[in-house]
Every structure is written in C-alpha cells, then in structure tokens.
Amino acid sequence: MAAITMKERNIKQVSKRQKVVNVFATILRYLFLSLVAVAVLFPFYWMIISSLKSYTEYKLSIPTFWPKEVLWGNYSEAFTAGNLGRYFGNTVIVGLISTVLSLVVTVLSAFAFARLEFKGKNIMFAALLATMMIPGELFTITNYITVNAFGWMGSDGLVQGFLSLIFPFLVSVFYIYLLRQNFLQIPNSLYLAAKVDGTSDLKYLWKVMIPLAMPTLVSITILKMMGAWNSYMWPRLVANDEMHKMVTNGLRSVSFLVEGSSTDINYPVQMAAVAIVSAPLFIVFIFFRKYIMKGVSKSGTKG
Amino acid sequence: MVESKHQWKAWLYLSPALVLLAIFTVWPIINSTVSAFREGYNGYIAASTGSIFGGDFPIGFANFKYVASYSKFVDCLKNTVLLCVLTVPLSTVLALLIAVVLNSIKPLRRVFQTIYFLPYVTNSIAIGLVFSSMFNIVGLNPVDINQSVSVGIVNNVIVALGGEAINWMNQGSSYWANMAVMVIYIVWNALPFKILILLGGLQSVNKQYYDAAKVDGTPKWRVLTRITVPMLSPMIAYVVITGFIGGFKEYSSVVGVFGEDMGPAGASGRLNTIVGYVYEAIESQNFGLASAGSLILFAIILAVTIVNLYVSNKKVHY
Structure with missing residues (x-):
C-alpha cells in the first residue's frame, strides 16, 4: 500500500516537473514566434512612421519612433510630385484589361484541354x-524586337504602348494548367448529361464549369492583378514614358530627391509613395487571404 | 461525324491562346536561341540592313566567347551564385524552424501565419526602398544646412547594443556590407513562401509517428531530425529547388535596394546579376549577347534543377 503511494507521488512529481518544463517551452515558443513577427513587421512599421515625418526629423541622429508632428502632406506630395496618380491609372488599365482577357483565353483553352x-x-x-x-528573359529579348517591329513601343503612341504592356505576357501556361486540373475534377457525367439535353458547350462552360471552378478563377484573377501591379522590367523596356509608366517604375523617380542634392533621397516622401503602392496589395490580401495562399502554394515562385 | 466536329471545336477554343503563344512564346524560344549564335547581332545594325530579327549575321560561338570572357558578366555570375548560396540555405533552415514551432502551438497560430505571409504580398521594388532607408546614411549632403545625420535605424540598433555604425550601402561601402543588406532583404522576402509550403507539409504528416516517438520517449531533437525532416523532405526539396531557380533570376530586389545602378554610389554595377546583365544588353540593343546570356542562365537553372532532383531522389523519403 505504502509503496504504491510512493510511486504515485513520484509520478505526480515527475508530471509536475514535466508541466513546468512544458510551460517554459511554450513561453519560449511564443517568444521566438513573436521575435520573428517583429522582424517581419518592422519594415512596414518603419515605412509608415517614416512616411509621416518631416525630412529634418527623419535624419535626426537619434531616431524618433513616432513622428513628433504627423505630416500627411508627404502623401499628397508623393502623389503630385511623383505623378503617382497617372501611374496608378495606367497600372489599373493594364491590370484590368490583361486580367479579363487572360481569364477568357485561359478558360477557353483549359476547357479544350x-x-x-x-x-x-x-x-x-x-x-x-x-x-x-x-x-522569362529569353522571351523578353525577342518580344522586345517583335513589339518594336509591330510599332507598339511607348514612343509610337498611347494605344500602341498599352498593347505591348498587355499582350506579350497575357497567356500564362501555369494558369491554363491550374484551371485544367480544376476542370478535370468536375465529373464527366455532368458534361454528358448536358450533351444529351442538347446544351451547347459554351453554355455548359458558362453555367456549370465556371461556377464550379470559381475559387481557382479568383486565385488566377488576384495573382494576375498582383503581377501587373508589381511588373517592372518589361514596362521599363517598352513603355517607360510619362504616358505609360506603371507604379513600380514611378517609385524610383527623381522627384523624390532632396532639393539641391543629386544623391540624398527624401525618404519621408518616398516612403509615402511606397506606402501608397503597397496599400492596395494589403487590402486585397486582407479580403482574399485564402485564395492568395492557395494559389501561391501551387505556383512555386513569385510572379 | 461527332469526332471531327469536336476536333474543329477544340481548335476554335484553343485558337486565342495558340495565336498568342505562337507569337510571344514559341517564336521567342526559336529566335532567341538562334540569336545567341548570331555573331555581333546588334539591333541598330540589324535595323539598318532591314532584317531586324538578325537574319544577316554570321552564325558562330563568338557571343558565348565574348560573354564568358567579359569581366562584367563573370562578376554578375559571381554575385548571383553568391546570393543563391547565401540565401537559399539560410531561408530554408529559418523557415523550417519557424514552421516547426508554429506547428507546435494552437492559439494564435493563424495570426502568426498571416503576419509571416505579409512580405509575400509586397512589391519587391517598393519594400526594397524601405530596406534601403533602414540601412542608408542620410544627411551627409554638403548642400544641407542642417547638419544632422541619420546613420539609419539598423546602425542605431547596432550602436545601442554597443557596436559601431557600419557603412552598409553609401559611397565607399564594402562589397560584403552591400551583400549583407541584400541577403537580409532576400531572406526576409523568401520566408513567406517557404513557411507556407513547409507548414502545409507538417500538417499533413501522420500524427501516429509523433505518438510513437512520445511513447518511446524520443528526445525532441531526434524527433525533428529523424521524423519531421525526413517526412518533410519532398517539401524541403521543393522549396530548395524553387529557391535556387528564383535566386538565379534575382534582379528586382537589388534594384529595389540599390536602384538601377545596381550598386552603391561610386561603385555602380557592383551587385549586378545575370538577369541584370541580360537587360543591360537588351537596352543597348546587343541582342546576340543578351540571348547568349539568357541561354547560359537557362543552362544553369536546368543543371541546378537536375542536380537537385538527383540528390533529392536519393535523399527524399516519400
């Protein structure tokens, strides 16, 4: 009897020690994860507070972690001096048109496959x-020559520049692949039943396939829009003028230099521009987190 | 009858994609590959002779010889390889560690997961500018009347911890300091994708293995190296391969931090990459050199992928 209680006590002690160790380990885990979170979030925090400082405050040798005087004016300065409004418009035009066209082309060919x-x-x-x-660089070289031959360079005219921003990289094999896999999961019996009923292919595609594949289509839409938003090199090559410039190309604009200097960047204004460009991406992320993460886990690399 | 009708229809559905792919994907593959062997193929000269796709240039290996012996290209290659070798292992190990710890907690997991994914939904040029502001020394400009100088928040932290401020990326900064900035930025940027994939992998590992280890009283470290890593090996192989492919295409993150000069003031081009070299060649209309450069890039990516697949076929436990 006594021996058993001894054993029980031992087990109790061990489990108590185990509990302390466990609590300690849990605290360590959360501490580690929080530290990583701080490292991940810090650049965003720094971007926002820097964008609200005056240049004088920004270059104080002892940094302030909250702006002494919140300067919203940096945002309007970034918008006007950097001509960001125009670039926003250009990016939205290119993004919308190329996304819609790309969806049509992708749906049709994925259906065929x-x-x-x-x-x-x-x-x-x-x-x-x-x-x-x-x-992609291998395509870029020849496409650059091709759009030049078509007379589609930004210098050839307003519409022409947009054509070269929209068409050369419109079709993505990856999106066709993604959608085809999704279409294949829809049972073929539905298709045969529709055939028997005399439903046309197009109607079947529109009424059955597209609604069922909606999550994939949303993922494709978002990734394509983000691609347009972040595209940098191709626009710089073919249409890097004020009429066609896209937001990413506008970011390194000379207008953000400190007056009278050729090297010192007016970081507060530039950070405001960076925040303006980043904001839409975050908003989309908040609303479509699931679709983005799903699409990304299949896609491999950053578009 | 139905068969042939279908055939005709299928081609109709495919036609928009096929037309675009023929012009902007298939033709470039053919033309760029051939262009790599068109000696001295230059856009200006080609335009003056009328055959802009370079049909008039002699075929040979001169472009490759030129590129391989061109010190600038060799430097680009060196930078690219260095960035790959430094960032891929570092970000993979870090991501694995984060994913394992993340998988071991329940409350707040989703919150942390969302936070860690944030760097993915950013514009790499834009956030590159934020990193440059964190490392850049600002206010040294002699025109400035107000002499206050910011050494950058990273240096502020280093000084607060008792260290000495480092010239990370201004005029006169060292190559390795520049590289350190790039490695930090690229790792920060590469983590979200890797964490996403590895965490997804961890969540699909059969819990029975862990229960068995618990019954046996296997130490945590051995559980990690003997169960978790082997079970995750397909995902690890996947993030390593995509990491190397992405790493060899590195370009826009350098532009983000250092600008189109691809280096600090006074040493422009110092951090240029293979892709950067190709773009420079395109911009100066040297299509032959650009094509040769991108074929070399393709060969490297192919070789790295094959080696990775070969190694992981031996090591990966499915």
Whole structure:
C-alpha cells in the first residue's frame, strides 16, 4: 500500500516537473514566434512612421519612433510630385484589361484541354508545360524586337504602348494548367448529361464549369492583378514614358530627391509613395487571404 | 461525324491562346536561341540592313566567347551564385524552424501565419526602398544646412547594443556590407513562401509517428531530425529547388535596394546579376549577347534543377 503511494507521488512529481518544463517551452515558443513577427513587421512599421515625418526629423541622429508632428502632406506630395496618380491609372488599365482577357483565353483553352478531344492533345499540353522551365528573359529579348517591329513601343503612341504592356505576357501556361486540373475534377457525367439535353458547350462552360471552378478563377484573377501591379522590367523596356509608366517604375523617380542634392533621397516622401503602392496589395490580401495562399502554394515562385 | 466536329471545336477554343503563344512564346524560344549564335547581332545594325530579327549575321560561338570572357558578366555570375548560396540555405533552415514551432502551438497560430505571409504580398521594388532607408546614411549632403545625420535605424540598433555604425550601402561601402543588406532583404522576402509550403507539409504528416516517438520517449531533437525532416523532405526539396531557380533570376530586389545602378554610389554595377546583365544588353540593343546570356542562365537553372532532383531522389523519403 505504502509503496504504491510512493510511486504515485513520484509520478505526480515527475508530471509536475514535466508541466513546468512544458510551460517554459511554450513561453519560449511564443517568444521566438513573436521575435520573428517583429522582424517581419518592422519594415512596414518603419515605412509608415517614416512616411509621416518631416525630412529634418527623419535624419535626426537619434531616431524618433513616432513622428513628433504627423505630416500627411508627404502623401499628397508623393502623389503630385511623383505623378503617382497617372501611374496608378495606367497600372489599373493594364491590370484590368490583361486580367479579363487572360481569364477568357485561359478558360477557353483549359476547357479544350480538359473536356474536348483532339489530335495531339497530350503532346501539346506537355510541350506547353515544358515552356514553364524557360526563364522569362529569353522571351523578353525577342518580344522586345517583335513589339518594336509591330510599332507598339511607348514612343509610337498611347494605344500602341498599352498593347505591348498587355499582350506579350497575357497567356500564362501555369494558369491554363491550374484551371485544367480544376476542370478535370468536375465529373464527366455532368458534361454528358448536358450533351444529351442538347446544351451547347459554351453554355455548359458558362453555367456549370465556371461556377464550379470559381475559387481557382479568383486565385488566377488576384495573382494576375498582383503581377501587373508589381511588373517592372518589361514596362521599363517598352513603355517607360510619362504616358505609360506603371507604379513600380514611378517609385524610383527623381522627384523624390532632396532639393539641391543629386544623391540624398527624401525618404519621408518616398516612403509615402511606397506606402501608397503597397496599400492596395494589403487590402486585397486582407479580403482574399485564402485564395492568395492557395494559389501561391501551387505556383512555386513569385510572379 | 461527332469526332471531327469536336476536333474543329477544340481548335476554335484553343485558337486565342495558340495565336498568342505562337507569337510571344514559341517564336521567342526559336529566335532567341538562334540569336545567341548570331555573331555581333546588334539591333541598330540589324535595323539598318532591314532584317531586324538578325537574319544577316554570321552564325558562330563568338557571343558565348565574348560573354564568358567579359569581366562584367563573370562578376554578375559571381554575385548571383553568391546570393543563391547565401540565401537559399539560410531561408530554408529559418523557415523550417519557424514552421516547426508554429506547428507546435494552437492559439494564435493563424495570426502568426498571416503576419509571416505579409512580405509575400509586397512589391519587391517598393519594400526594397524601405530596406534601403533602414540601412542608408542620410544627411551627409554638403548642400544641407542642417547638419544632422541619420546613420539609419539598423546602425542605431547596432550602436545601442554597443557596436559601431557600419557603412552598409553609401559611397565607399564594402562589397560584403552591400551583400549583407541584400541577403537580409532576400531572406526576409523568401520566408513567406517557404513557411507556407513547409507548414502545409507538417500538417499533413501522420500524427501516429509523433505518438510513437512520445511513447518511446524520443528526445525532441531526434524527433525533428529523424521524423519531421525526413517526412518533410519532398517539401524541403521543393522549396530548395524553387529557391535556387528564383535566386538565379534575382534582379528586382537589388534594384529595389540599390536602384538601377545596381550598386552603391561610386561603385555602380557592383551587385549586378545575370538577369541584370541580360537587360543591360537588351537596352543597348546587343541582342546576340543578351540571348547568349539568357541561354547560359537557362543552362544553369536546368543543371541546378537536375542536380537537385538527383540528390533529392536519393535523399527524399516519400
């Protein structure tokens, strides 16, 4: 009897010690995660408070962690001096048109690859997937020559510049692949039933396939819009003039230099511009977190 | 009858994609590959002869020879390889650690997960500017009447901890200081994707393995190295491969931090990458050199992918 209670007490003690260790480990875990969170969030915090400081306050040798005087004027200065309004408009035009067109093209070809039968389907699909391995720069070189030959450079005119911003990278093999996989999950019996009823392919696609594949389509839409928002190199090559410039290209604008200097950047105004460019991305992220994370986990690298 | 009707229809549905792909994907693959062998293919000269796609230039290996012996390209290659070798292992190990700890907690997991994903939904040029502001020394400009100088928040922290301020990226800064800034930025930027994938992998690991380890009283460290890492190896291989591919295409993050000069004032081009070299060649209309450069990039990416696949086929436990 006594021996058993001894044992019980021992177990109790051990489990008590175990509990203390566990609590300690849990605290350590949360401490580690919080430290990482601080490291991740700090640049955003620094961006926001810097964007509200005056230049004089920004370059104080002892930094302030909250602006002494909140200067919203930096934002309007970034907007006007940096001509950001125009660049916003350009980006929205390019983003919207290329997203809508890309969705149409992607849906049609994904449907063909998933539901229709034609000669050489599998070989063609494999060949398309293989092009995903090739670095984009290889396409950029020839596309640059091609749009030049088409007379689509920014200097050729307003519409022409937009054509070259929209068309060359409109079709994404990856999106076709993603949507095809989704279409394939929809049972074929639905399609055959629709055929028996005399429903046309297009109507079936519109009434059945598209609603069922909505989550994938939302992911594609968001990733494509983000791609337009972040595109930098192609716009810089083909249409880097005031008429066509996109937001990302406007960010390193000379207008943000401190007056009378060729090297010192007026960081508060520039940080305001950075915050303006970042805000839409965050808003989209807040509302579509699930779709973005799902799309990204399948896509591999940053578009 | 139905068969052929379908065939015709399928091609109709495919036609928009196929037309665009033919012009902007298939043709570039052919033309850029051939252009790499068109010796001295330059846009200005080509325009004057009328064949802008370079049909008049002699075929040979001169572009490759030039690029391989060109010190600027070799420097770009060195920078790119260095950035890959420094950032991929670092970000993978960090992401693994974060994912494992994240997977071991319940409350607040979603909150942390969302926070950690934030750097992904950013514009790499824009946030590069934020990093540059954190490392940059501002106010040294002699025109400035107000002499107050900010050494940057990172240096402020270093000084507060008893260290000495470092010239990270201003005129006269060292190559390794520049590299350190780039490594920090790239790792910060690469973590979200890796954490997302690895955490997804962890959550699909069968709990029975952990329960068995618990019954056996296996120490935590051994659980990590003997169960977690092997079970996660396909995902680890995936983030390493995509990390290397992304790393070899590194360009816009350098532009974000250092600007289009690709280096600090007084040493422009010092941090240029392979992709940066290709773009420079395009902008100066040297299409032959640009094509040669991008073919070399393609070869490197292919080789790295094959090596990674080979290694992971041996090591990856499925």
